Amino acid sequence: MTDVLEGGIPAPHADPGSPLIRCENLVRIFWAEQVEVQALQGLDLSVPQGELLAVVGASGSGKSTLLGILSGLDVPTAGTATVDGFDLLAMKRRDRVAFRRHTVGFVWQQTARNLFPYLSALENVMQPMAYTGRKLRARRARAAELLDLFNIGYAADRRPDALSGGEQQRVAIAVAVANDPRVLFADEPTGELDTETANEVFGALRRANAELGTTIVVVTHDAMVSEQVRRTVGIRNGRTSSEVLRDHEAQVSEEFAVLDRNGRLQLPREHIERYGLKDRVRLSTETDHLGIWADAGAQALPETGGGGDTGARSQHRTGE
Numbered sequence: 490m491t492d493v494l495e496g497g498i499p500a501p502h503a504d505p506g507s508p509l510i511r512c513e514n515l516v517r518i519f520w521a522e523q524v525e526v527q528a529l530q531g532l533d534l535s536v537p538q539g540e541l542l543a544v545v546g547a548s549g550s551g552k553s554t555l556l557g558i559l560s561g562l563d564v565p566t567a568g569t570a571t572v573d574g575f576d577l578l579a580m581k582r583r584d585r586v587a588f589r590r591h592t593v594g595f596v597w598q599q600t601a602r603n604l605f606p607y608l609s610a611l612e613n614v615m616q617p618m619a620y621t622g623r624k625l626r627a628r629r630a631r632a633a634e635l636l637d638l639f640n641i642g643y644a645a646d647r648r649p650d651a652l653s654g655g656e657q658q659r660v661a662i663a664v665a666v667a668n669d670p671r672v673l674f675a676d677e678p679t680g681e682l683d684t685e686t687a688n689e690v691f692g693a694l695r696r697a698n699a700e701l702g703t704t705i706v707v708v709t710h711d712a713m714v715s716e717q718v719r720r721t722v723g724i725r726n727g728r729t730s731s732e733v734l735r736d737h738e739a740q741v742s743e744e745f746a747v748l749d750r751n752g753r754l755q756l757p758r759e760h761i762e763r764y765g766l767k768d769r770v771r772l773s774t775e776t777d778h779l780g781i782w783a784d785a786g787a788q789a790l791p792e793t794g795g796g797g798d799t800g801a802r803s804q805h806r807t808g809e
């Protein structure tokens with residue numbers, strides 16, 4: 490962890506116990522050929538320190554835009570975004586450079602983008618440490634340790650073209666954590682890999698999270714990722730819309746919808762279709778939960794097969 494930025498400026502840190510990443514009502518508007526594109530439309534997200542989180546969404550939902558902002562490459566149009574105490578809207582250029590160098594690490598989908606082709610795996614991992622003042626011997630030892638941690642020590646002397654896609658991504662994770670970033674962002678890190686190899690890469694991400702304490706945010710379009718992590722946040726139309734919490738030991742998962750500050754709730758599309766919800770829904774308040782019913786007068790509703798009910802229904806528990 491770095492406590493002083495380049496130029497001797499003290500680095501901010503998230504208060505212990507408060508989220509490492511916090512986005513509130515985040516908006517990013519692009520202009521393309523005089524057309525306004527709202528890539529993020531009031532996104533809320535909170536990531537505690539030490540979490541391994543997946544952000545899942547269809548193409549165009551705003552995942553890359555979010556990652557660009559959180560990694561300090563892009564600046565949001567409005568809202569709040571902080572990472573480890575850095576205010577990403579107000580950050581000065583010099584802080585931005587230091588933030589990108591010390592606070593965040595990256596793994597990209599394209600394996601070739603993560604590694605220098607002319608360096609061995611070991612040299613690739615040593616490279617980011619070149620400007621940290623660490624002695625050569627210490628850099629070499631840490632690089633070897635990290636390669637071992639991700640079960641890729643056997644390939645330390647190989648160049649990327651002599652490594653499989655999965656091996657390259659495991660080396661890339663070692664490169665990304667070499668300088669002990671507070672958070673590691675991975676953009677579709679397994680997009681080019683088959684399932685078995687992808688599982689190995691997720692194994693390495695879980696290891697970085699558990700053994701090094703690195704907070705990790707994986708962005709992907711693959712909803713199956715929820716099997717690999719404890720919490721998956723769904724993003725739709727530039728807003729967080731749902732969450733899945735999975736207990737891997739008990740092999741159970743719970744699904745949540747996200748309620749924004751204004752009380753807006755995005756229901757998963759499959760529930761909307763299944764219960765024939767449209768335009769207006771009827772709410773029924775119960776002592777411990779709220780029922781959401783299709784507005785029976787609005788349209789002909791599909792049969793639900795549920796004990797004589799003519800209206801389709803869903804029930805959203807409150808206070809959970």
Ligand SMILES: Nc1ncnc2c1ncn2[C@@H]1O[C@H](COP(=O)(O)OP(=O)(O)OP(=O)(O)O)[C@@H](O)[C@H]1O
Nearest residue numbers: 519520521526528547548549550551552553554555
């Ligand atoms: N620089 C830009 N200029 C104009 N529009 C943009 C720009 N970047 C993103 N967009 C638009 O913003 C929306 C969100 O894009 P974004 O790339 O964040 O989605 P994504 O979920 O990452 O998609 P994918 O999985 O295909 O990469 C899209 O409609 C996209 O066309």
